[in-house]
Ligand code: 5AD
């Protein structure tokens with residue numbers, strides 16, 4: 001039996017793409033998945049290109065894999081960096097057997113047989129391809145609802161690696177949800193680059209459906225207990241969507257609201273389509289409608305033209321919204337993107353200082369935010385064993401919560417009273 005090793009960088013979309021690759025190779029080609037690259041006959045790396053760092057990492061990583069791999073084993077590069085570098089990867093690393101871009105995942109069996117193959121067509125339509133089933137977790141199911149992205153945020157490479165947005169037909173999504181539930185998953189995680197733009201374009205025929213309708217459909221599937229989704233765009237957070245989010249008991253009360261910047265001037269240069277005021281209004285509305293909600297966000301500091309006063313506005317929004325989680329990044333100029341050409345790039349040390357300030361401020365906020373959890377009761381869905389005799393899971397509003405326990409809690413939903421708090425995770429005891 002041939003053995004497959006796969007390494008995944010980047011976002012949840014990539015995790016799902018890796019699952020699809022594993023499914024195609026294990027179900028249809030008889031591969032067996034292994035964790036040790038030295039054993040493998042095929043070594044894949046599923047890459048991310050959203051910032052420069054992971055791209056550097058790619059070349060050092062495949063160099064390493066090439067050194068340790070078995071005689072005759074093949075290396076393939078998949079994902080977003082595969083899309084944007086294409087054949088350059090084979091030029092720089094001639095030991096790579098094939099390059100398979102994001103959105104070309106369904107061609108994995110085909111490129112396997114073609115030494116030197118480069119499949120990186122960003123117009124390829126896989127929205128209705130019937131992948132074999134493979135899930136890394138029996139408890140939770142990642143399900144794609146769209147491919148690609150129609151936004152053209154001026155910092156972002158994704159439209160050039162994953163192409164235009166196509167929604168997956170709702171009947172296919174519902175069928176996949178039914179299969180996942182039949183396989184034991186109680187939690188469904190809907191994925192897309194811009195989930196609440198769902199329904200704008202299908203590749204077969206038009207349909208009248210939006211993301212709110214899709215959420216209702218998925219929640220009506222018997223056996224679905226929890227629904228999460230990522231990423232929504234703040235621009236499309238209309239009242240109807242927030243209303244469904246607030247009132248549908250199956251929808252988990254955690255929302256990702258990527259701010260990027262708190263300055264309307266910078267948001268305009270980023271082509272985000274909303275203002276600081278709109279963002280604040282949506283966040284406030286959300287907190288009013290769902291008092292238990294946890295809001296996470298993405299912030300870029302040092303975007304070209306960002307001045308001290310713009311950064312202060314970002315800080316102001318952070319203080320006002322009290323985000324429970326912030327993923328913060330220094331702006332990284334990316335190939336093919338308009339912002340890369342802007343003249344007023346921010347010096348690295350200025351961006352670095354802003355990033356540290358933002359992260360320090362948030363760490364202080366996190367102490368207060370987490371201390372408020374003491375004594376509260378959360379409904380936790382357990383899915384992972386932890387060292388030291390613990391089992392961990394997520395609360396409805398996406399706190400990581402661990403309790404003393406073992407396998408018997410896996411796949412179970414329990415009420416837990418919080419007895420110890422921390423910035424990143426909580427600890428508690430099941431309530432009898
Ligand atoms: N530089 C820095 N961060 C970026 N992101 C996307 N593109 C860039 C870039 N060029 C961040 C955004 C996005 C997250 C996934 O990555 O904050 O929401």
Ligand code: SF4
Nearest residue numbers: 010011048049050080
């Ligand atoms: Fe990285 Fe973006 Fe591609 Fe996800 S879609 S792997 S975050 S570049």
